[in-house]
Amino acid sequence: MAAFHCIQALRFPSRTHVFFPVGEQNRYNIINKKQRGFLVFASADKKSDKEIYLKSKVETLLDSVKWDDKGLAVGIAQNVDTGAILMQGFVNRDALATTISSQKATFYSRSRSALWTKGETSKNFINVHDIYLDCDRDSIIYLGKPDGPTCHTGSETCYYTSVPDLLENKQVDGNKLALTTLYSLETTISQRKAELALPQAGKPSWTQRLLLDHDLLCLKIREEADELCRTLEDNEDQARTASEMGDVLYHAMVLMAVKGVKIEEVLEVLRKRFFKSGIEEKRSRGQAS
């Protein structure tokens, strides 16, 4: 994930911004010597050299993509923290070049025959951290962090229409997102929490008991953490470690639900701790100075 963090967008009004690789930094006007990456936008003192360099690097990359007969490839925007697929569109040469330089997910709108940066109207940009091509080089992932809901309907992602629900003639309510395991579990725990406000039918579930009894919840979290450690200390098997880690995760997620904290926020903490981007580094140094 770290690779694209390296790309810094340093904006200087009314100057041309171009790329150059880290190895080439000293040939040019270095703006951020500490940045860990390979490409930066910099103010252009040797404009023509750098523009030529940029053009050749990006053009070679763009040439390597297998564009279809309409000059398009599939572009998929994915949340870098949660893995949720936010939206899918089509990308042409200009859209990919624009995404590389602006770090905002940009597509080609087939209906309007124009470039389209997601968020240009809604301001819900997708801030791209990484870009990947598939083995055939005709499919692109923009791995990024959305500023807000991605879908024009206000939904977090565009994928909220379940085929099983359609087959069952269920109302599609826009709230049933395509969720992977961790986020399905988070949603289930949230639902149990919401049900606590309703008249109770029967005994509360185990999740509800934990949500209501914080002493029990904390007792269980400490106990499960201890059991996870004991799988190492007592040399238990891998299946036991996976199972105890599942227990730790589940109980900790119930605590997070009590506190109103999302897994995505935790992952953002971890990303910023372990994979601080050049942009963030520069910002934090700017604030400190």
Place this chain on the structure above:
Amino acid sequence: MAAFHCIQALRFPSRTHVFFPVGEQNRYNIINKKQRGFLVFASADKKSDKEIYLKSKVETLLDSVKWDDKGLAVGIAQNVDTGAILMQGFVNRDALATTISSQKATFYSRSRSALWTKGETSKNFINVHDIYLDCDRDSIIYLGKPDGPTCHTGSETCYYTSVPDLLENKQVDGNKLALTTLYSLETTISQRKAELALPQAGKPSWTQRLLLDHDLLCLKIREEADELCRTLEDNEDQARTASEMGDVLYHAMVLMAVKGVKIEEVLEVLRKRFFKSGIEEKRSRGQAS
């Protein structure tokens, strides 16, 4: 995520298998009364009725998809546990209908002008648990569990070519997958573990100290779990909870690296615990009986 778990494929040699909704079960020959879903494949006693029913439900669904001028929509296969985008292909009416009935991710191969079930050659099927359409109904997610590496190159996913690496002329080694935060962290910890086998240059990192000193690691896990609990007990703010949960996750992931357990295995444990599918229920009952 639970919705598509409901679809059961009950195979009876030389009988026709069709769908019907749960509400309609008693009209037909019910195979599994305990299944929690809305559609099952069943042996066909009233073949024509059921075939008509099936045809109409699925045809209505297929009609609702916005197929392009070639009769295709984009199909994206995503790992239900990790969220990794496994591959992207194109889907036509038959491919979607086949995926619904077989629960194996099926695409339309444009180069071969034929249906193509991922895994039909390699046996690395993608077992589909859920299917989602996007807001425009021209893009489809197959949320599933792969039997093995998805890419024909043997890579876990088809997305291992980093655009920043290409721009930097780095060797694309097929091992740098597009990873979201949790899996980037898992990879970083694995790398620190692998580096322990190499001649050491300088002081070990904190992760390496934890990997080497299991007493320290377990002390930290118990301590971080305690600190997470105290954010609830002492009514600390949400940012504190997110930060402490980040600490719990990171330290627990170091323990998992020591034990050689992957996050994906933990998520599989949680999925099976919380979202047991009809198929798995039937299998486990079959084994018990």
